[in-house]
Amino acid sequence: MKRRFRSRLPAVLSARASALSGAFDASPVRALTAGVLITVLFFFWAGWALWSSNVALVRIGRDDLRIEQLGGTIVHLDEVLTMSARMAAATGDPQWEQRYRIFEPELEAAIAAAMSLAPESVIESGATRTDRANKALVALENRAFHLVQRGDTEGAVRVLSSDTYAAQKKSYAAGVDETMRAIRRRIETDLSAQSRVLLGLLVAAALSLSLLLLAWFAVLRLLRRHLATLRRAQDELDHRVNNTLAAVQSIADLTVAASSSLDEFDETFRGRLSALARMHSAMKNNDWSALGLHELVELSIGPYHGNGERVSISGEAVEIELASLRSVGLSLHELATNAAKYGALSTVSGTVDVSWRVDAGVEGRRLHLTWTESDGPPVAESRRCGFGSRFIEQTVPYELGGDVRLSFPETGVRC
Structure with missing residues (x-):
């Protein structure tokens, strides 16, 4: 499975380089x-x-x-x-x-x-x-x-x-x-x-x-600027590729550690790679600029929430910078996957509410995002220490400089 993924990676990188050029x-x-x-x-x-x-x-x-x-x-x-x-x-x-x-x-x-x-x-x-x-x-x-x-x-x-x-x-x-x-x-x-x-x-x-x-x-000045821009684009592409490969490697390692079988690893790893690919497509379609949080939430929950009536998304307009986009997107993906397998989105009556606000403090503006599940099956004890929980609790503090409060009341997961 790893060999198949690596064989497709050069083609993906070549396509992205051609698009940038x-x-x-x-x-x-x-x-x-x-x-x-x-x-x-x-x-x-x-x-x-x-x-x-x-x-x-x-x-x-x-x-x-x-x-x-x-x-x-x-x-x-x-x-x-x-x-x-x-x-x-x-x-x-x-x-x-x-x-x-x-x-x-x-x-x-x-x-x-x-x-x-x-x-x-x-x-x-x-x-x-x-x-x-x-x-x-x-x-x-x-x-x-x-x-x-x-x-x-x-x-x-x-x-x-x-x-x-x-x-x-x-x-x-x-x-x-x-x-x-x-x-x-x-x-x-x-x-x-x-x-x-x-x-x-x-x-x-x-x-x-x-x-x-x-x-x-x-014309020569324009060509020099073009070459400089192209070099910067190539450097940026190298940086993004290295970050992406590091993220893929980290996801693979954590998924292997949390999987009990090859089939479970294959399903989970493919889902996380698909989420990563959707985020990259969204960044490319947005000319590699900041992405709206509302769009990122829909992108992460999209495969699971059907017609959208069971998911409520609310909050002011917020742009997520590229440096933070992958961490926020994968964290939302883990919450959505967990809800679809075990939580509120695994039943017809369950709902998910995603909301956020921006507060201005001494250290600058801070984003407060809340994920709340309701009317789903009772939360099992085994859900409290899975891969998703560890990923969110490690990623948000170290990569985003934020705080995580993850709780598991019987009524549904709250993050």
């Missing part, structure tokens, strides 16, 4: 999860912001390099076309017209690429001006080529040397220059805006990092 694990786990989530979100936001800023800077740099290349290309091709037209007019050689026709599409493509980088306002003004001048220049140059084809090179030279041609060249150059300046201003504006964005990102990142560090500091 679970009670303290929820809050730190949530805090740690929140900290990790906030950290991941922060680095995701910081990475996305840096990537977006880098993309914008790369685009600005690419546009700047592209506009420099396009500006040089447009100036070069414009000179190539002008020189080709003038050389054709001066020499009458058709190869210069062929050269003109080769580079003409390249100039148009370069101008179109530059316009794609320009703001809308510049496209509406500068592009119109450049396009008008370009069309006029192309018309004059085509007229010069037509005169060359007819053999009138002098007429072609006059066309390309005219004030009209020079004015259109000037207008064309001014339009291209205006477009290029506008594009560069837009690039500078974008670069300045991106610099402000980067500065804002750095400030936001610094503030966010500071808040993140504070959050992690709070």
Whole structure:
């Protein structure tokens, strides 16, 4: 029987340890999860912001390099076309017209690429001006080529040397220059805006990092408190287990001494262990805090008093601390077991009255609890010195610091 009890004890202790650990694990786990989530979100936001800023800077740099290349290309091709037209007019050689026709599409493509980088306002003004001048220049140059084809090179030279041609060249150059300046201003504006964005990102990142560090500091403090609480809970669990094992050992020793047979020992010992288990369950359900005396009395008498009409329980609200709960509960259990076997609760007419009061004295408040049995069978002489009597008379003075007055009148036990 002892081996069976010991084999179940590790499982019981493991279950209690798991319950205590679970009670303290929820809050730190949530805090740690929140900290990790906030950290991941922060680095995701910081990475996305840096990537977006880098993309914008790369685009600005690419546009700047592209506009420099396009500006040089447009100036070069414009000179190539002008020189080709003038050389054709001066020499009458058709190869210069062929050269003109080769580079003409390249100039148009370069101008179109530059316009794609320009703001809308510049496209509406500068592009119109450049396009008008370009069309006029192309018309004059085509007229010069037509005169060359007819053999009138002098007429072609006059066309390309005219004030009209020079004015259109000037207008064309001014339009291209205006477009290029506008594009560069837009690039500078974008670069300045991106610099402000980067500065804002750095400030936001610094503030966010500071808040993140504070959050992690709070999480670490919570974890330290949790670990300290868990250590205290484990120490408390060890203390309770040791006390419980000592109580079980004491109950077993006293039960063996008072039992005349193995069957009697088995029945009595099981009853006392059940009472101890009920008290532990009540303490666990009450979050290991003090238990009301009324609840403790009902817990101890519960298995014996049926529908409750034969047991009267009265008294003011009193809380029994954990250190005293087991001794008070087992004492009540012994009285209830004795009443159920031999006393008032062993007959249909017997009654039990449990009452208490709290008196304030010089040494502090003291609890006075009275157990009175009535209308039961006459008290036998053999009931005066049983295990229950010895347990109560030893436990109350030594563990509770109280006094016991246990009497056995024929009308029923009074304690």
